[in-house]
Amino acid sequence: MKFGYVAVLGLPNAGKSSLVNYLVGEEVAIVSHRKQTTRNSILGIKNGKDFQIVFVDTPGIHHSKNNLDKFMNKNVRNAIAGADVVLYLFDGSKDMGEEEIAYIENMKNKCENVILVETKADKKVVKSPFDALSISVVNGKNLDKLLEKIVKMLPVGKPLYDEDTYTDKSVAFLICEKVRGILLDSLDKEIPHGVAVVVSSFKEYEDMAKIELDIICERDQHKGIIIGKGGQNLKNLGQKTREFAEDLLGKKCVLKLFVKVDKDWREHDISTYGYQ
Ligand SMILES: Nc1nc2c(ncn2[C@@H]2O[C@H](COP(=O)(O)OP(=O)(O)OP(=O)(O)O)[C@@H](O)[C@H]2O)c(=O)[nH]1
Ligand SMILES: [Mg+2]
Numbered sequence: 001m002k003f004g005y006v007a008v009l010g011l012p013n014a015g016k017s018s019l020v021n022y023l024v025g026e027e028v029a030i031v032s033h034r035k036q037t038t039r040n041s042i043l044g045i046k047n048g049k050d051f052q053i054v055f056v057d058t059p060g061i062h063h064s065k066n067n068l069d070k071f072m073n074k075n076v077r078n079a080i081a082g083a084d085v086v087l088y089l090f091d092g093s094k095d096m097g098e099e100e101i102a103y104i105e106n107m108k109n110k111c112e113n114v115i116l117v118e119t120k121a122d123k124k125v126v127k128s129p130f131d132a133l134s135i136s137v138v139n140g141k142n143l144d145k146l147l148e149k150i151v152k153m154l155p156v157g158k159p160l161y162d163e164d165t166y167t168d169k170s171v172a173f174l175i176c177e178k179v180r181g182i183l184l185d186s187l188d189k190e191i192p193h194g195v196a197v198v199v200s201s202f203k204e205y206e207d208m209a210k211i212e213l214d215i216i217c218e219r220d221q222h223k224g225i226i227i228g229k230g231g232q233n234l235k236n237l238g239q240k241t242r243e244f245a246e247d248l249l250g251k252k253c254v255l256k257l258f259v260k261v262d263k264d265w266r267e268h269d270i271s272t273y274g275y276q
Helices: 016-024 068-081 098-110 143-153 171-186 220-227 229-249
Strands: 002-010 042-047 051-057 085-091 114-119 196-204 208-217 252-261
Touching: 002 016, 002 143, 016 042, 016 051, 016 085, 016 114, 016 143, 051 143, 085 098, 085 143, 098 114, 114 143, 171 196, 171 208, 171 229, 208 220, 208 229, 220 229, 220 252, 229 252
Parallel strands: 002 051, 002 085, 085 114, 208 252
Antiparallel strands: 042 051, 196 208
16 A cells, blocks of 8 residues: 655646646645635545545745745745655646746755646647646546556555545635635636635534635725625625535535625734634
8 A cells, every 4th residue: 555645836827726636536625717826735635446645735836036045945845845756737838937947957956756747738839848747637638647656656654544535624614715716716816815715604414504604805895896786796606605515515505605804804813703
């Protein structure tokens, strides 16, 4: 039996969460066309006949010209240190910047257990400066091969999680993230990045659940947009979220959404509103 941790790294929007969801077979992390969708490191667990892989989906690497090295020395080294295998993902559908080239070279020199992965092979138009495994979650290209490669590199070990577990995150977290994901895809740029979503009440019964969520945004105007004309946006959001929650819990859900304004929520302790 093989068991190990696989850190999934790359720039924002590289396709990290999409890959983890695909391999795990569940919506563990939200995906959007916007950069910096993922805010927390999220575990996605994949079970095979003779292996268990714990993927660590990370927030996109955010570097500026000046702090590249600093970043390299701190965050990534930490992430790499805890991992048996590191996947570095880069977007195969666009040209790679010099910074990223330097970054990858640096990483290749510093650790041996890196697999370079070129994403979005289905819309590849540019030649990559690195020899990498080219994958696509749209047409499934090379995903079996990637999995095989990972398993080969994992140490022998016992699984840590039982077979039914596919993430370390709570149901509440997954539902809150779903709301954020829908907002990221449907609203103007700045608004969803200024939104936090928490569960303020969660009551689960044998055959149904009652869930209340607070959507906290930074401005009155944003609240109006999230709610929409005649409450239409909020209604659509509620419907999609309810379907997701019902699917997740396998039972009927009654869902209520409340939009609140707190212009400094980032500075506050949002657990006063609820939890994830
Ligand atoms: N065509 C195509 N699009 C993809 C593929 N993989 C991911 N995408 C798209 O790329 C965008 C970013 O995907 P994410 O999985 O959210 O990227 P991420 O690396 O997790 O991004 P952050 O969380 O912001 O760091 C989304 O619009 C995805 O649908 C792929 O194989 N092919
Ligand atoms: Mg992500």
